[in-house]
Amino acid sequence: MAPHEESEVKDLLIRVDERVKSIQEDIAEINGARRCHTHAEKFKTLERFVWGMAAVVGGIATRVLYEAFK
Numbered sequence: 001m002a003p004h005e006e007s008e009v010k011d012l013l014i015r016v017d018e019r020v021k022s023i024q025e026d027i028a029e030i031n032g033a034r035r036c037h038t039h040a041e042k043f044k045t046l047e048r049f050v051w052g053m054a055a056v057v058g059g060i061a062t063r064v065l066y067e068a069f070k
Helices: 003-034 037-069
Strands: none
Touching: none
């Protein structure tokens, strides 16, 4: 590769790297702005509901097995 081609490639890679960093910063800013406490609370409530239902189903399954082997 000729020396002037190498410098062109290096310049291009530097510009691409700067552009990627800029895009990453923009994405991080958007993600930070989209976070909302009410959404986090809704997810937490939904997660508790799902784990509660899993516990209830597990309890019922245990009770059915217990009664079946009794």
